[in-house]
Amino acid sequence: MSSAAESAAGAEILKLLMQGYSSSSGVHTETILGAAAALAGESALLAAEDDIPDKGWVMSEKAAQLIYDAPTSSDKTIWTLIRIVLHNQKVEANLPDPADVAKRVAAAVGGSPFPPLSISQEHYPHEWSPNACPNYRLQINDIAERHGLDRTGKAMAMGFVIGFLLAKSKEALDTEVAATLVLEVMIGVSHMIPLTKPV
Numbered sequence: 001m002s003s004a005a006e007s008a009a010g011a012e013i014l015k016l017l018m019q020g021y022s023s024s025s026g027v028h029t030e031t032i033l034g035a036a037a038a039l040a041g042e043s044a045l046l047a048a049e050d051d052i053p054d055k056g057w058v059m060s061e062k063a064a065q066l067i068y069d070a071p072t073s074s075d076k077t078i079w080t081l082i083r084i085v086l087h088n089q090k091v092e093a094n095l096p097d098p099a100d101v102a103k104r105v106a107a108a109v110g111g112s113p114f115p116p117l118s119i120s121q122e123h124y125p126h127e128w129s130p131n132a133c134p135n136y137r138l139q140i141n142d143i144a145e146r147h148g149l150d151r152t153g154k155a156m157a158m159g160f161v162i163g164f165l166l167a168k169s170k171e172a173l174d175t176e177v178a179a180t181l182v183l184e185v186m187i188g189v190s191h192m193i194p195l196t197k198p199v
Contacts, residue, residue, distance in 0.1 A: 003076075003081075005147045005149060006081075006147075006149060006153055006156045006157045006159075006160055007157075008147055009146075009147040009153075009154070009157040010157040010158070010160030010161045010164065011160070011164070012143045012147075013039075013140055013143055013157060013158070013161050014161045014164050014165065016136065016139055016140070017032055017035060017036060017132075017136065017161070018032070020135075021035065028126050029165075029169045029172050029173045029178070030123050030125045030126070030173065030178075030181060031125040031126045031127055031129075032165060033125070033162070033165055033166070033173075033178055033181055033182055033185075034125035034127075034132070034182075034185050035125070035127075035129055035132035035136070036132075036158060036161045036162050036165055036182075037129060037162060037181070037182040037183075037185035037186040037189070038129040038130045038131075038132045038133055038185050038186070038189045039133055039136060039137075039140060039161075040067075040078055040155060040158035040159065040161070040162060040186045040189075041063075041067070041185065041186040041187060041190040041192075042130075042133045042137070042189050042190070042192075042194055043140075043151070043154050043155035043158050044063045044066040044067050044078060044155045044190050045060060045189070045190045045191075045192075045194070046151055046155075046194065047066055047150075047152045047154070047155045048060050048062035048065070048066055049062060049063065052194070053193065054193065055193060056193065057109050057110060057191050057192065057193070058190070058191050058192070058193065059106070059109075060190065060191075063190040064102060064190070066155055067079060067098070067186060067187060067190060068080075068098035068099070068187075069098070069099065069102075076156060077159075078155060078156060078158065078159035078162070078186070079098050079183075080159075081156055081160055081163060082159050082162050082163040082166065082179075082182070083095070083163075084163070085160060085163025085166070085167060086163055086166060086167055089163075089167035091166065091167050091170050091175055093174075093176050093179065094176050095175070095176065095179050096179055096180045096183055098183050098187070101180070101183040101184055102187050104116065104118065104184075105184060105188045105191070109191050113128075114188060114192075115129070115130075115184050115185050115187070115188020115189060116184060116188065117181065117184055117185075118180060119177050119181050119184075120177075123177055123181065125181075129185045129189070130192060130195055130199075131195070131198040131199065133189070133194060133195055134194075134195045134197050134198050135198060137194075141154070143157075144157060162182055162186075166178050166179060166182070
């Protein structure tokens with residue numbers, strides 16, 4: 001599926017999340033970033049694995065490859081798309097190394113709170129980010145289907161969403177901090193069994 005379809009779906013998903021996370025005081029940047037990252041992590045897991053256990057944790061090399069660790073340099077990843085959007089929007093920042101984040105997150109699997117956040121507490125989302133998955137999963141599935149995206153395409157569309165959000169929020173939040181939050185939540189949720197309802 002083309003990047004054009006993924007980008008168009010991403011724009012529609014972005015609008016959905018902006019409406020969903022809007023309040024009288026506006027949109028809290030870290031909360032919507034965490035939500036988008038959680039949805040991306042779950043989308044990568046569901047695209048990568050057909051047989052997900054009912055309980056416990058998931059250690060999926062295929063999900064990691066979709067998120068950041070492509071087998072070849074020509075393969076698309078969610079992280080690649082995020083970086084492309086930031087480059088196109090002329091956002092320059094020292095971005096974290098996803099492999100380093102992945103090691104830190106993997107070491108925290110089974111612990112609490114999860115996903116682990118290394119950013120300052122003042123930048124924590126206002127909700128537990130994985131709750132976005134049961135809250136928005138079906139609507140995002142509908143958007144992806146309308147744009148002809150398969151499960152991998154839906155995951156890539158979430159990369160566009162995150163890239164757009166990071167570019168949009170560069171004045172409100174340091175991009176390195178924002179990208180760290182995104183990676184920690186996205187990779188963390190890719191280790192979690194999909195939630196059936198918010199907790």
